[in-house]
Structure formats: C-alpha cells, structure tokens
Amino acid sequence: MGRTSNKQKSGSRGAAGQLRIIGGRLRGRKLAVADLPGLRPTTDRVRETLFNWLQFELPQRRCLDLFAGTGALGLEALSRGASEVTLIERNATAAALLTEHTRALNDQCHGSATVAQADALQWLTQAKMPPFDIVFVDPPFHSDLAAPACALLQQQQLIHSGSLIYLETEKEWPLKVPENWRLEREKLAGQVCYRLFTVAAEEDLT
Incomplete structure (x- = not known):
C-alpha cells in the first residue's frame, strides 16, 4: 500500500493502483497498493459501513490489523484517531510498502x-503484549485462516472483555468463532460477508 504526502508521492516502488483513505485526519489521501496477485483491499463501500459502526469506538484505542495486505483497515483506523495500530503482513513487498x-x-x-x-x-502464537481494543481479521478468502486466527486471539489473551472484532470472509464460510464472541453486526456485499463481534466476559455468558 502506498501513500501520498503533501508534496510528493512515497511508496511508489513495486506499486500498482491506489487506495483512498475515506475518513479522519487523512481523509482523501491516496495510498499506493503493492502489485501482488490476490491482494484484495476491503472496498470503499464495506469500509464506509465498518467505520460507521466504529465511529465512536476508535479514538485512543489500540488496534490490530491481521493479514494487513494494503493496510486499508489499519491505516483507516489510524486516520480516525486510534492511538496505536499494529499491522501484520507476511508478504515482504507489501510489508515494506506499509512500513x-x-x-x-x-x-x-x-x-x-x-x-x-x-x-x-x-505472530499470534508468539506475541507478548497487552490486549487490543479492536482487531481486524481479514484473511485471504478460502485460506482456512479465519477460524485459527480467531481462536488464537482468544487463547493468547490478545483481546479483553469489550474488545471489538471485525471479521471479513467469503460469504459461504462456516461461522466458527469463540463462544464468548457476541455478533453485533453482519452484512453481505457480493461474495463478502463482514461481521462485528464484541467479546463478552465469562460471567456475562448465558
């Protein structure tokens, strides 16, 4: 993913196409996207809906963007007031551009x-840090990574009671998340299903 400063573009090396920040301090900023097969940025339509859901939750929150890819979710959160955003990306080219x-x-x-x-x-298995307030989980479709990522977030105590989890998958994905995750929102956009969960405290489970 790339970024345009006030006077010059940065991150153009190995880039193809652009992504636009849609809200917050960086609204309208165009960011270069790495030219990689299968890189699938979350669409403007879905991001608009997601960040409407989160508009009062982001300021001063710690966010984790797993499978960051273009950084569309994590950098949007940064623009909208998150205090810390950690982006995890396996591909070296995409990670370098995000950096x-x-x-x-x-x-x-x-x-x-x-x-x-x-x-x-x-990374989830090895991470040693305080829990995150908001987590974005958007793995490659048909990769069988969504369920283990959600399970590890819970097992490694990287989330807390009240954490918000955004999960984006192919629409036919069989929903499998920890039992204390409460579904708050769910929508379809073409072949994409996206959901927002709240992590409930054990004493709140019924």
Whole structure:
C-alpha cells in the first residue's frame, strides 16, 4: 500500500493502483497498493459501513490489523484517531510498502502505526503484549485462516472483555468463532460477508 504526502508521492516502488483513505485526519489521501496477485483491499463501500459502526469506538484505542495486505483497515483506523495500530503482513513487498506509509503518516496523526512482517498465526502464537481494543481479521478468502486466527486471539489473551472484532470472509464460510464472541453486526456485499463481534466476559455468558 502506498501513500501520498503533501508534496510528493512515497511508496511508489513495486506499486500498482491506489487506495483512498475515506475518513479522519487523512481523509482523501491516496495510498499506493503493492502489485501482488490476490491482494484484495476491503472496498470503499464495506469500509464506509465498518467505520460507521466504529465511529465512536476508535479514538485512543489500540488496534490490530491481521493479514494487513494494503493496510486499508489499519491505516483507516489510524486516520480516525486510534492511538496505536499494529499491522501484520507476511508478504515482504507489501510489508515494506506499509512500513514506508506508516513512517510518513504517523507524523500527521495523533496515534502511531507499526508494521511486522510475519505470518499472522505465528505472530499470534508468539506475541507478548497487552490486549487490543479492536482487531481486524481479514484473511485471504478460502485460506482456512479465519477460524485459527480467531481462536488464537482468544487463547493468547490478545483481546479483553469489550474488545471489538471485525471479521471479513467469503460469504459461504462456516461461522466458527469463540463462544464468548457476541455478533453485533453482519452484512453481505457480493461474495463478502463482514461481521462485528464484541467479546463478552465469562460471567456475562448465558
């Protein structure tokens, strides 16, 4: 993913196409997207809906963007007031481009974003850090990564009671998430199903 500064473009190396930040301090900023097969940025329509859901939740929150790809979700969260955003991306080219963007964008936002080039499931297994308030889970379609990623978030205590989890999958994916995740929102857009969950405390389970 790439980024345009006020005077010049950055992140153009190995880039094809652009992604636009749709809200917040960076609204309208165009970001270059790495030229990689299968890279699928979340559409403007879906992002608009998602961030309408989250509009009062993002300020000063710690966010995790798994399978970050173009960074469409994590960088949108940064633009809209998140205090910390951690983006996890396995592909070296995409991660390098994301790193360029975060270095440039951090100075223009109240929060900061960092990038880790890593396999998301391995990163979840090894991560040692406080729980996140908001997590974006948007793995490649038909990859069988959504369920284990959700399970690891819970097992590794990387979320807490009240955390919000955004999950984007192919519409035929059989829903399989931890039992204390409560479905708050769910919509379809073509072949995409996207959902927002709240993590419930054990004492709240019925």
